[in-house]
Structures are given as structure tokens and as C-alpha cells.
Amino acid sequence: MKNMKYLLFCSVVLLFTTSCEKDFEDINTNKVDPTSVDPVSLFNNALIGTSFATGQLKYDAAIVQQIVTPNSGILTGGNHNQDNRFASAEVWDDYYETVIKHTGDLISTLNERPEHSNLYNMTRIIQAYAFMVLTDSYGDIPYFDAGAGFSSQILLPKYDAQSEIYKDLINQVKDAVSSLNSSAEEVDGEILYSGDINKWKRLGNSLLLRLGMHLTKVDNSLAMQTVQDAFANGVMQANVDNYVIRHDNNFTNPIGNFLNGSEANNFYLVDTFVNFLADTNDPRLTSIAVRYVGAKSGTEQTEDNASIEPDEQIGMPMGHDNSSIGQAVSEAGIESFYAFSQVDRTRMVKINAPMYLITYAQTSLLLAEAATYGWISGSSSTYFENGVRAHMELMAEYDEDAAIASDEIDQYLMENPFNGSLEQIYNQYWVVSFLNGPEAYANFRRTGFPQLVPNPYPGQDITGDFIRRVTYPSSELAVNKENVDEAVARMGPDNLDTRVWWDKE
Known part of the structure; x- marks a missing residue:
């Protein structure tokens, strides 16, 4: 009887064990959570993330005297020339935590996958754009170690000198553009240019042009060479080439959402x-x-x-x-x-309004400047008129009620012809960069135009006439202080007076 019970027990255990081994892999496979993410979807998330946060209203747009608020508290910034690290952290957090995180992950995973070479190089262009905005705003920033938390487990990235960042950005964009190949795989589903390689090349070269022109105060030789390379390889040719984030009621315009909500x-x-x-x-x-x-x-x-x-x-x-x-x-x-x-928040900054980051209008005005220096061929006057006309034609894309008739554009250009001065180019660049705070602010620091009267508000946190950079987020001071201190020792005090590398006096 004992033997029969023992044999029965062994049979049950054997049956159970066999069944477990047979179903082990199926039972322990998670059929709900994804094990991989579509790289194009990740890329589109990075693209959408480049749409500027509301921090540009609190600093950039106020410093260049386009949009201002009299209110203080969490809205303090360029309106009162005061340090507000809550506001200054917005671009940092948005770009590092979304754009740089996604582009860093993509670059590390697509680097050795030739079937995704075009997507890889598109990602490099977008990442370069994001890093340009960041370093233009703050100066020295995490660059070579940034976005490597997943791939290399770098949790406290070191800060790099802006001079080295710019040199690498130029090289990265040049290489990415030259590596884009219309004969390689198509990138189905990307939301900017629907995979059009020629438009991506023109975007990359227009970004290169912008990088080069930012250096005119600090390294004229590198600026000229970079501009000439961009021009030779082909920059934006029309408004259809614009780097624009098209929002809808699901992916809303951050500025439109802000100005149609609590801050209306x-x-x-x-x-x-x-x-x-x-x-x-x-x-x-x-x-x-x-x-x-x-x-x-x-x-x-x-x-x-x-x-x-x-x-x-x-x-x-x-x-x-x-x-x-x-x-x-x-x-x-x-x-x-x-x-x-x-x-007008019912037209230009409604919640689904587009946001323009690099445009044909801006590109044309930079070409007008370059032609004035004799760096490129072509007429400064033609480039100037192309830029102004393109921006006026762009008004219709915000809202049909904002459209400007072609005869009105012709009349304006006839009454305000190009007089050959750099000041006229810079003043128009200020206008065509409206709602693109980081670029309007960068060009103002680079050129000194438009000639603005300094903000007269008393009790300011600056000793000069204008804010020259925004300060690092408090979170960086708390968790990455050693690397911040190294950057400050190299760059200058972490305040609103310190100039970024290319903003030479």
C-alpha cells in the first residue's frame, strides 16, 4: 500500500514538472509590455519635443522686447531682468528629458544598423539643433556625455566647453547631411518631411548656415567656411522646406496652450x-x-x-x-x-498653431548677410526680399484670417527697399524670428540689433544692459554640482551677466 501511494505521488510530481517545463517560456513571456519601440515613433517624439516650451516667453521674447508680462513670481525673467531658475529650467528639462533622451537612445541603437542609416542621420540633425539651442541659452552644457544614461549608464554627465561643442556640431551636421542617401531605405512615417531626403539635406545645410553665422563675433574664419559649405551644398529654397512642428488638438502648441489657458x-x-x-x-x-x-x-x-x-x-x-x-x-x-x-491667441497662437524652428525666411536673411560680406554669390537685395516675402506669406499658415495679400507684400517691399545695411537685415531677422525666442535672442546678442533701449526696471540681477545667458537649473546644482562647478570655473559665474563663448564683447 505504501509503495502504491509512493508511485502515485511520483507520477503526479513528474506530470506537474513536465507540464511546468513545457509551459515555462510561454508563462514567463510578457505579452502586454512591448520589448522594443518603433524607432520612427521614437524619432517623431523627439521631433515633437523640439517645439519650444513656455520658458521662451519669460526670458527670450522679453529680452528682445517682443512679448512681456508685468507680472512677477513664477513669470519673472526678462520682464524684470531677474534670475528665475524655475523659468530657466524649462528649456533644459524639456530638451534633455525628451529630445536628447530620445535622440541619444536612437543614435546608440541605430549606429550599427545600416538598414536605418537615413533615420540615424536625420536623428543626428535634430539632436544637433537641440544642442545648439541649449548651448546658446546656457553656455557650457553636458554634450559628449549627454543622452548616454541608457547606453553607457552616465548619470552625472560632465559639462563641455561651448567652443568644443560648436566645432563638433558643425562636424556632426556636415557628416549627417553627406551621409543621407536617397537610394537607401525610405523612412516611412516620419512627420517632418515624410522621408524626403532632399528636404532633409536642405534642413541640415540651413542648420549649418545658422551655426556658422552664430560664430561671426568669435571665429570669423570658421564662420565663413561653415557658411560657404552650407551654401554650396544647398539650403532651404521655399517655405515648403521649413522645419515646422504642426500641432493639433492632441499635440498642442505649448505657447498656444499657455496663452489660451491660465496666462491668457x-x-x-x-x-x-x-x-x-x-x-x-x-x-x-x-x-x-x-x-x-x-x-x-x-x-x-x-x-x-x-x-x-x-x-x-x-x-x-x-x-x-x-x-x-x-x-x-x-x-x-x-x-x-x-x-x-x-x-492674437485666436490666430497666431491658437492651441493648434504651427511652430517654426528653422525657416526659409530666416535662411534667406542669413544669406543676405553672408552675401554682404562677399562670402557667397548672389544678390543681398534678392536674398533680403526673399526672406521678408517668405515670412509674410507664412502668415496664412497660422490662420487664413492672418493671410497677407501678395499686392500688400509688393507694396511693403516697394516702400521699404533694401538699403544695403546690415542693420536692416538684422532688424528683419528680429521680426521673422517672432515666436522663435531662442534664435531671436541669439541673433540679438550676436549682432546688437535691433538697437533696443535697456529695460529700465529697478532692482535688476544684472550689471550690464541686457541678460547675456540664462542660468542653470537648481536641480543641476543639487545633483551634478561637481560638474557644474567645473563649467563655472571655465566659463564664468552662473549668473545672467556671463556671456556664452561666441558672444564676444
Whole structure:
């Protein structure tokens, strides 16, 4: 009896063990969580991530005197020339935690997969663009070690000198563009150019042109060579080549979302910008601006009192806060600061508005500058007119009610012909870079134009006339202090006065 029980027990154990071994792999395979991510989807996430965060309104757009708020607290920044590390962290966090993370992962995984060579090189171009924005904003930043948390387990990346970053960015973009191959695999599903290799090459060369022009103050020889290389290989030719993030109701425009939400009544067009457009009868003022005539509060900013007429626009002066803005209101002869002009959030900054990062208009004006130096062939005047015309034609892409008729564009160019001056090119670059704060700010520091009157707000955190960089996030000071300290020792104090490498006095 004992033997029979023992044999029965062994049979059950054997049957159970066999069954477990047979089903072991199936049982321990997770059929819900993905084991890999489509690289094109990851790439598109990186692309979408380059759409600027709201930090550009708090610093860049205010410093170059296009958009400002009188409010302080979490909105403090260029409006009062004060250090606000909450605001300065926004571009850093958005770009490192999304764009650089995704591009770093893609580059490490696609590097040895020749079937994805085009996607690999597209990724390098987008990563170079993101790093340019970051280093132009902060100066020395994590670069060679950045985005390597997954591939190399580098959790506390060292900071690299901007001079070395720029040299490598130029080399990376050149190599990426030359390696793009229309005979290689198609990149189905990428959302910028639908896999059009020629457009990707023109984007890469236009980025290269921008990188080169940023260096005119610090390394004229490298600037000239880089610009000539970009021009020779072909830059953007029309608005269809623009690097634009097209938003929808699911992937909303960060600026549009911000200005149509909690901050709808807090940001206004600066009088410097409004007056510049008005003084030259620029039709873009009608496309950009709205003023809620007679509004005494945010709730009184309604469709009924909205005016886009250029002669009714009144920009907000710099240098005020909540306690002093009443003086500006009185001097302007309006009811409240809610009656100053704003960028129209029903057209140009609606939640699904496109965001332009590198454009044919900007590229054409940089070519006008390069032609003025004699670096490239072609007419400065033609490049200048192409740039202005392209930006005016772009207004229709924000909203059909913002479109500018071709005869209005012709009239403007006839009344404001190119006079051959660099100042005229730079001033137009300021206009065509509206809502592209990082580039408008970079070009202002590089050229000194437009000639702005320094912000008169008292109690500033700067000793010079303008903010020269934004400060590192507090999180970096807390967790990566050793590497931050090394960068500060090389670059200069972590404050608003320190100039980035290419911003030479």
C-alpha cells in the first residue's frame, strides 16, 4: 500500500514538472509590455519635443522686447531682468528629458544598423539643433556625455566647453547631411518631411548656415567656411522646406496652450515691436496683433471689442510690474493694462498653431548677410526680399484670417527697399524670428540689433544692459554640482551677466 501511494505521488510530481517545463517560456513571456519601440515613433517624439516650451516667453521674447508680462513670481525673467531658475529650467528639462533622451537612445541603437542609416542621420540633425539651442541659452552644457544614461549608464554627465561643442556640431551636421542617401531605405512615417531626403539635406545645410553665422563675433574664419559649405551644398529654397512642428488638438502648441489657458491675460506685445511694425506700415502687424479696446479686466477681452486694426494697436512698455503698470496705462490713455495689444491667441497662437524652428525666411536673411560680406554669390537685395516675402506669406499658415495679400507684400517691399545695411537685415531677422525666442535672442546678442533701449526696471540681477545667458537649473546644482562647478570655473559665474563663448564683447 505504501509503495502504491509512493508511485502515485511520483507520477503526479513528474506530470506537474513536465507540464511546468513545457509551459515555462510561454508563462514567463510578457505579452502586454512591448520589448522594443518603433524607432520612427521614437524619432517623431523627439521631433515633437523640439517645439519650444513656455520658458521662451519669460526670458527670450522679453529680452528682445517682443512679448512681456508685468507680472512677477513664477513669470519673472526678462520682464524684470531677474534670475528665475524655475523659468530657466524649462528649456533644459524639456530638451534633455525628451529630445536628447530620445535622440541619444536612437543614435546608440541605430549606429550599427545600416538598414536605418537615413533615420540615424536625420536623428543626428535634430539632436544637433537641440544642442545648439541649449548651448546658446546656457553656455557650457553636458554634450559628449549627454543622452548616454541608457547606453553607457552616465548619470552625472560632465559639462563641455561651448567652443568644443560648436566645432563638433558643425562636424556632426556636415557628416549627417553627406551621409543621407536617397537610394537607401525610405523612412516611412516620419512627420517632418515624410522621408524626403532632399528636404532633409536642405534642413541640415540651413542648420549649418545658422551655426556658422552664430560664430561671426568669435571665429570669423570658421564662420565663413561653415557658411560657404552650407551654401554650396544647398539650403532651404521655399517655405515648403521649413522645419515646422504642426500641432493639433492632441499635440498642442505649448505657447498656444499657455496663452489660451491660465496666462491668457498676462502677456502683451512690447511697444518697441509694435511701433517698429507700425512705423513702416508692415502688414504683419495686422496678422500678429489684437487689442481688446476698452477692456478693464481679462473677462472683458471679448470678440466684441477685439481690434486687429494697425492704427489701434498700443504696445506695453518695458520696465513695469503690477504696482507701476498703472502709470503706463495712464500715459497710454487706456482703461487698464488689459487693453494693451497682445499676440492674437485666436490666430497666431491658437492651441493648434504651427511652430517654426528653422525657416526659409530666416535662411534667406542669413544669406543676405553672408552675401554682404562677399562670402557667397548672389544678390543681398534678392536674398533680403526673399526672406521678408517668405515670412509674410507664412502668415496664412497660422490662420487664413492672418493671410497677407501678395499686392500688400509688393507694396511693403516697394516702400521699404533694401538699403544695403546690415542693420536692416538684422532688424528683419528680429521680426521673422517672432515666436522663435531662442534664435531671436541669439541673433540679438550676436549682432546688437535691433538697437533696443535697456529695460529700465529697478532692482535688476544684472550689471550690464541686457541678460547675456540664462542660468542653470537648481536641480543641476543639487545633483551634478561637481560638474557644474567645473563649467563655472571655465566659463564664468552662473549668473545672467556671463556671456556664452561666441558672444564676444
